[in-house]
Amino acid sequence: MKRMTSLIPLAPGVWYLPGAVNSFVVAGSGQTALLIDTGLDDAHARKLLRVLEEAGLTPGGIMNTHSHADHHGGNRLILKRFPDLKVFAPPLEDAVITHPILEPLTLFGARPPRELQSKFLLAPPSPARLAPEPGLSRIGGADVELIEVAGHASLMYAVRVGEVLYAADALFGEDALNKHPLTFCADSGLQKRSAAKLARLEGVRTVLPGHGNPTSDLAGLVAANLAAYERTTAAVLRAVQAGEASIDELLARVCGALGITMTNAGAVVLNRAVVSAHLTELLEGGRLEMKVMDNKLIFSAQA
Incomplete structure (x- = not known):
């Protein structure tokens, strides 16, 4: 049974x-x-x-x-x-x-x-x-500590209770990171800063990601997530460096480079949002340019 x-x-x-x-x-x-x-x-x-x-x-x-x-x-x-x-x-x-x-x-x-x-x-x-x-x-009769970890969503809270941290989707288990190379985010720069902030917490003995198994290695989990987020930024940058293109064209390039096959509309709009978030981060970092050409929004590498 x-x-x-x-x-x-x-x-x-x-x-x-x-x-x-x-x-x-x-x-x-x-x-x-x-x-x-x-x-x-x-x-x-x-x-x-x-x-x-x-x-x-x-x-x-x-x-x-x-x-x-x-x-x-x-x-x-x-x-x-x-x-x-x-x-x-x-x-x-x-x-x-x-x-x-x-x-x-x-x-x-x-x-x-x-x-x-x-x-x-x-x-x-x-x-x-x-x-x-x-x-x-105190929420619902329970005493908790709320920690702001925006980036994956417009705003998000991790929850700490003593030595236990529920990271929500500020951190993903390594299996989830491998399964979904384009980790969803609304703000990729903020996503990275939120993950790094959790690494600075003291006294955390157990961390539970929203997706994945609990671990005692907070620093290792943060490092794995930051590496995955940076890989996405690098993939988006390389896609633009291959030639100026629209967001949808860049999405196809990024998916091809990361071995992603999208088979439904939900996957397309979610992954398109991820690429858009990293494009914004790269634009704000002065590494890309954005213009309107032939009635399309076009991104190109900074000269």
Whole structure:
């Protein structure tokens, strides 16, 4: 008989539920717990509620570290079971969680076609409110430290509880980095600075990425992520140096260089956004030029 998944302890009163996206669970007052990131869909949320019940815990609140659908898609089912729960999220991210159409709309640049309204880009809405500002806070009865780590999303919080750090998507496990060479970001320069900031934290014994396994090697995980982000910047720069081109032409060049094959519209708009973010970083660093030519936005290497 297959063994049922259970909460995995990281420290006293701190657990996680592994999955395509990890859920971080922090003990609150009494037998309640703060749920941090609820996964992609009802299936993950159902599993999360089941393992909480097995552990004798009841949800005391929800904290979404950012507004990407795979981190808050489970909110709906949990709120059906516990309608009085409050949902917290960073600024801007709370608006997208409340109005999820903003995610595919932003990626596509207009009302998205049906192919861009899948659960991977369009989660069910849930009424999010502003989380406290970075620092020590009590949320849903649990005491946590919120750390701003924007870049992967417009704004994002990592969550620290004592010697345990949930890095959310500021850091990815090495398997995830290898599987997705174009690591998503809204601001690639800020993504790098946020990762580097986490490396300076003292007293962290366990770090859990949003995607991947926990590790005791925070410095090593940060180094792996920074190397991956820099590889993307270098790939985008080489694509432009091969000859001036539009964003879509550069996207095709970068994917070819990194061995990426895109087979659906969602992958195209996500990877296009990554290339755009690195183009902005290179423009601001004075390494590229941007112009309009033949009714297209064209990028070229700085002379």
